[in-house]
Amino acid sequence: MDPLRRLTGLSVEEFADRHWAKAPLLRRAAELPGDGFADVLDLPSVDELVSRRGLRTPFLRMAREGQVRSAGSYTRAGGAGAEIADQAADDKVLAELAAGSTLVLQGLHRMWPPVVELIAALTAQLGHPAQVNAYITPAQNRGFDPHYDVHDVFVLQFAGRKHWRIHEPVLEAPLRDQPWDQRRGAVAAKAEGEPVIDTVLEPGDVLYLPRGYLHSASALGAVSGHLTIGVQPVTRAFLAEQVLGTLSSDVELRRSLPVGTDLAEPDVLGPELKATREALHAAIDRLDDQQVAGAVRRHLGATTRPAPLSPLAQLEAAEALSAAFAVRLRPGLRCHLVTAGDGVRLDLPDKSLSLPGSVRGAVEALLDRDDHVLAGLPGVDEADAVTLAARLLREGVVVPADSSR
Structure with a gap:
């Protein structure tokens, strides 16, 4: 329901x-x-x-x-x-x-x-x-x-x-x-x-x-x-925190305030605040939305628990795989696939998996959350599909299709 x-x-x-x-x-x-x-x-x-x-x-x-x-x-x-x-x-x-x-x-x-x-x-x-x-x-x-x-x-x-x-x-x-x-x-x-x-x-x-x-x-x-x-809502204030967290790379915002003055005086702070505002505007204009999206993704991954899995059943499935076996992405698991040199990297809430570039198509298919028979995964032969699925089962990324409903 x-x-x-x-x-x-x-x-x-x-x-x-x-x-x-x-x-x-x-x-x-x-x-x-x-x-x-x-x-x-x-x-x-x-x-x-x-x-x-x-x-x-x-x-x-x-x-x-x-x-x-x-x-x-x-x-x-x-x-x-x-x-x-x-x-x-x-x-x-x-x-x-x-x-x-x-x-x-x-x-x-x-x-x-x-x-x-x-x-x-x-x-x-x-x-x-x-x-x-x-x-x-x-x-x-x-x-x-x-x-x-x-x-x-x-x-x-x-x-x-x-x-x-x-x-x-x-x-x-x-x-x-x-x-x-x-x-x-x-x-x-x-x-x-x-x-x-x-x-x-x-x-x-x-x-x-x-x-x-x-x-x-x-x-x-x-x-x-x-x-x-x-x-627990993700708020605009949270987004602002993530934005500010990315701005430490801007050298103008790392500048020290002057010495030999009373920093609490408005006349002293005025020029510094003006420079800070200008640096903030410039840094935000250069901001990559993907950086902030990545921070939100990590937050959601850390605060949202994926569906429970059965460790012993996962190991058993990994040992008994065949090309006729079906798997699907672990329900509720947040992950993100990115290019990493000649390979790909699967970013998970608390770790990352490095994989050969040849399996990109197969992993992308698994991320659609549908059931997939290993023999039908795109871009890999049956042996490589079984090897990939065995690793993802042991890492808790995928689960046997009949256990994920």
Whole structure:
């Protein structure tokens, strides 16, 4: 199912035009396709994660009435052979929940398969990195004070009911270095005013909030559970940072300011600022868009996880290849093929592979993300196709076609 339509009932184009980074969106379960989100996470799954998966901090934390609890109040060593001291202690988690604490499961997009699948598909649609946390709150309790996030959020209610109050931003489109606790007074004052949304979310309901919107929530009647998908947008400020990072190669911008003067005086700074502006304009005019695109590509590669692969199955496939075998690019993997002398280089998020120029056509075919039988790869004979595929399987670039759906 189209993940964004499942969450909003809208196409990517409709969502981008009406709501992305602009306005909140509230959708009731009856307005959305599917049957809620219990298939993604439910309360028995939360119990399993806490009690049987060896969960460690920082993949869980707890909070009560706006205050984060000390890790020792819900963790301990895991016993013989697992003495690491910060593992979830199910009895301590129980005690904290009974006392009214909210349980937060962090980074679920890294460890719970249904969430992994949902977030991979949604990230591919949106084009921005995302993360997923779960919040489980006992009845009639609030986990966190009114605050805003520096990322956009989708709230997916999967269990119980929760009362949400949403207020306009005190800072529009805040960046990562502009968190809400720098503006506690303004946030608290704004939260006392009339909310723009005052509602109760029930299972299957979804709330989208652009970054900066204030929110707080309290469970009603029974244990409440919701998923928060945090979309970390690539911003124009990020682009500006990448541009500035490329300008250190300009000698005029590396010039020292004069000595023997008070550099804080406007009369002294005036000529230097004029020269700096001129150098910046000139450097930006010479800027290669490909340089900035490469920086964005590296950022997305570092912050977006490709689909999981099976190391043992990859090795087995690499050892048993034949020309009749089919492979495809690992879903979600960001890579870029460039010429490097007489050969080609495949740039991956954390490494680069040098390959002979003779395989360029075959690699370009694999990058289209379709299934490819090795015997049909262009520009190489069957033996070279098998050799290439074996290396790319061992490097985690391609996966067997029947395992990538």
